[in-house]
Structures are given as C-alpha cells and as structure tokens.
Amino acid sequence: MPVKLILRNKEYEVKAGMALLDALKKCNIVPESVIATREGELITEDEILKDGEVIKLVAVISGG
Amino acid sequence: MKCKKCGEKASVNMRQHRMALCREHFLEWIPDQTERFIKKYNMFTRNEKVLVAVSGGKDSLSLWDILVRLGYNADGLYLGLGIDGGIGYSDESHRLTDEFANKNNLKLHVVDIEKEYGHSIPVLSEISHRGHGKPCAVCGLTKRHEMNRIARDLGYDVLATGHNLDDEAAVLFGNTLHWEPDYLLRQGPVLPEMEGLARKVKPLCRFYEREMTAYAIARGIEYIYEECPFAEGSTQIFYKESLNQLENVRPGTKLTFYLRFLEARQSGELFVKKEPAQAHLHPCERCGQPTSAPGFCSFCRMLEKAALQPTELQ
Numbered sequence: 001m002p003v004k005l006i007l008r009n010k011e012y013e014v015k016a017g018m019a020l021l022d023a024l025k026k027c028n029i030v031p032e033s034v035i036a037t038r039e040g041e042l043i044t045e046d047e048i049l050k051d052g053e054v055i056k057l058v059a060v061i062s063g064g
Numbered sequence: 065m066k067c068k069k070c071g072e073k074a075s076v077n078m079r080q081h082r083m084a085l086c087r088e089h090f091l092e093w094i095p096d097q098t099e100r101f102i103k104k105y106n107m108f109t110r111n112e113k114v115l116v117a118v119s120g121g122k123d124s125l126s127l128w129d130i131l132v133r134l135g136y137n138a139d140g141l142y143l144g145l146g147i148d149g150g151i152g153y154s155d156e157s158h159r160l161t162d163e164f165a166n167k168n169n170l171k172l173h174v175v176d177i178e179k180e181y182g183h184s185i186p187v188l189s190e191i192s193h194r195g196h197g198k199p200c201a202v203c204g205l206t207k208r209h210e211m212n213r214i215a216r217d218l219g220y221d222v223l224a225t226g227h228n229l230d231d232e233a234a235v236l237f238g239n240t241l242h243w244e245p246d247y248l249l250r251q252g253p254v255l256p257e258m259e260g261l262a263r264k265v266k267p268l269c270r271f272y273e274r275e276m277t278a279y280a281i282a283r284g285i286e287y288i289y290e291e292c293p294f295a296e297g298s299t300q301i302f303y304k305e306s307l308n309q310l311e312n313v314r315p316g317t318k319l320t321f322y323l324r325f326l327e328a329r330q331s332g333e334l335f336v337k338k339e340p341a342q343a344h345l346h347p348c349e350r351c352g353q354p355t356s357a358p359g360f361c362s363f364c365r366m367l368e369k370a371a372l373q374p375t376e377l378q
C-alpha cells in the first residue's frame with residue numbers, strides 16, 4: 001500500500017519504506033516549507049514512512 | 065533522529081542549529097530562547113505592560129502564549145479588518161483569537177476597523193485608490209496606525225508583534241534588492257519609543273517560521289491555517305519561498321543573512337561613506353600609483369610574482 005502525503009488540498013503518493021525527506025523531494029516539496037505530522041505528532045525528516053499511512057504536511061509560510 | 069537533550073526520539077530538527085529536540089524539550093527551548101532575545105535586545109521587563117498584536121495566526125498566538133508562560137504582563141489586541149474572501153477570513157481569525165483568550169483567561173482588546181472608520185479594509189482600499197487593486201498596502205498602513213494609537217491610548221509601554229525570522233529575512237531581502245537605505249537602517253528587533261510612537265518589539269525575530277509552526281502544533285494552539293485571501297501571489301511570499309530554496313541547500317542561510325545584517329547595522333558599517341583620505345594611501349615604490357600597503361601595489365606585486373617588468377607589457 002502506498003503512503004499518502006497531504007498538503008493543503010493536494011495529495012501525493014509515495015512508496016512505503018522511504019525516508020520522509022526523500023518522499024518530499026520526490027514530490028517536489030521544499031522540506032523547509034513544511035512540518036510533517038503523523039496522527040497529530042510532529043515527525044522529523046529521517047522518519048521511515050510506513051505502509052498505507054497518511055502523513056499530513058502543514059505549510060509554514062504565511063504573510064502578505 | 066534523537067533529542068539533543070534527552071536522547072529520546074526527536075520531533076523537530078533545526079538544521080541551522082544542528083540540533084533536534086523532542087516535543088517536551090522543544091516546548092521548553094522556544095520560551096527559553098524568547099526570554100534570551102527579550103533580554104539581549106532590551107525589549108521590555110516584567111514591570112512593563114505589553115500589548116501583543118494578535119491576528120489569529122500561528123506566530124502572534126504563540127507569542128502571546130510564550131509571553132504569558134514567561135510571566136510577562138501581556139494583553140492582546142485584535143484588529144477586525146473585515147476581510148471575507150469567500151472564507152469568512154476575519155470572522156474565523158477573530159473567533160480563534162477570542163477562543164484562545166478565553167481558554168487562557170487573558171485580556172483581549174478588539175477594535176473593528178469598519179465600526180471605527182465606517183469602512184472595512186477592502187472598501188477603504190477601493191475608495192482611497194491605494195494599493196493597485198489590492199488592499200495589502202491599506203491594510204498594513206491601517207494596522208501600523210491603529211496598533212500604535214491603541215497601545216498609546218491604553219497606556220501600554222510596548223507593542224509586541226509576532227514577526228519571525230522568515231518575515232524579517234523576506235523584508236530584508238526586498239529592501240536589499242531595491243537598496244532602500246532608510247528602510248534598512250530602521251529594521252531591527254526593537255523600534256525605540258519616539259515622540260508619538262510606541263516602542264515596537266519582535267521577540268520571535270530569531271525563530272524560523274517552521275519552528276513557530278511546530279511550536280503552535282506541539283502546544284495545541286488552534287490558529288487560522290488559511291492564508292489571507294489577498295496574500296496569494298504576494299511578493300513577500302515569493303521572497304520567503306526563494307529564501308527557503310537557499311536554506312534547503314545551505315542550512316543557516318536565512319539566519320546568517322539576518323544576524324550579519326543586524327551586526328553590520330549595529331556597528332554603523334552600513335551606508336557610511338568612507339573618505340578616501342582615511343585610507344592612508346602611499347605611492348607604490350615601482351609604478352607610483354596609490355596603494356594602501358607600503359612597498360609595491362597589488363598590481364606590481366602580481367607582476368613581480370609573475371617575474372614581469374611593466375615595460376614588458378607594452
């Protein structure tokens with residue numbers, strides 16, 4: 001089962017077993033621009049993504 | 065990745081500091097560092113009354129949370145801007161700010177711009193023909209004016225805003241690209257009190273936006289996640305994204321950019337025209353052109369190294 005990354009209203013799918021950092025790069029997401037959470041808990045970019053899980057990415061940039 | 069303090073699993077990695085922390089230690093570290101910055105830049109003391117400008121966003125609500133946890137005498141100010149954008153933006157940010165204040169038993173002042181001046185920000189922008197079709201210029205101007213007025217009217221010693229390092233670096237980047245000396249010389253963690261102007265401080269100015277997002281999430285602060293509908297495509301967001309690209313390849317770039325600027329500004333090295341006479345120039349012993357070092361000039365030293373005589377070049 002792939003891993004789902006959700007950022008605002010966009011969804012990305014990557015393979016399980018990848019590190020979060022590699023997954024972000026694969027999806028062309030700048031790691032500096034997001035914070036990742038798994039079931040509401042903050043996770044670091046070396047975290048290995050597990051089969052079928054959903055990772056919520058929180059965009060950090062705001063302003064105008 | 066392990067927490068630097070306890071060795072448990074880390075929740076936040078800060079590459080610019082080469083430090084990862086677990087949730088508990090990160091929630092301690094942010095207020096500790098904030099206290100350090102407040103003291104380092106002489107922002108305010110525990111005897112002074114602080115008015116925190118709160119928008120319902122992650123930075124300002126986190127700032128309020130941190131200051132209260134640190135024991136400062138901090139009340140909040142929410143300005144109702146009347147921005148809807150199809151998502152009830154101002155209503156929702158007001159609701160979240162109110163909820164935060166009530167939950168933590170804090171004093172919140174609310175000023176509605178439309179009630180005060182007869183028009184919401186988007187309407188004021190339209191009828192004043194300022195801002196090239198976008199209300200951001202009128203919004204910024206109104207907020208600065210009102211925050212200052214209210215801080216002074218209500219007798220606060222200082223006005224605190226939630227600007228983080230990414231905000232400051234983006235402004236600095238823009239002012240550097242356009243070489244705006246007046247703006248550059250004014251930018252800093254503290255704008256001192258002047259005749260008619262309250263002291264303004266930015267206690268979060270050395271934290272990355274990413275850290276402030278992590279703080280709000282880890283602390284369980286509910287903030288408005290939706291962007292202001294008028295901010296889409298803004299120059300400031302473009303600068304932030306560009307700086308994050310640099311940061312991604314060279315961790316610490318944003319921090320160094322801002323801190324070196326503060327040092328240069330503090331030392332008076334920015335935009336000070338140096339008189340040529342101050343440089344103590346001497347004539348080169350070979351070609352006679354002015355040089356700062358005694359003996360040969362750099363050019364003649366280079367020729368000497370290459371074993372060439374000036375005449376050989378002709």
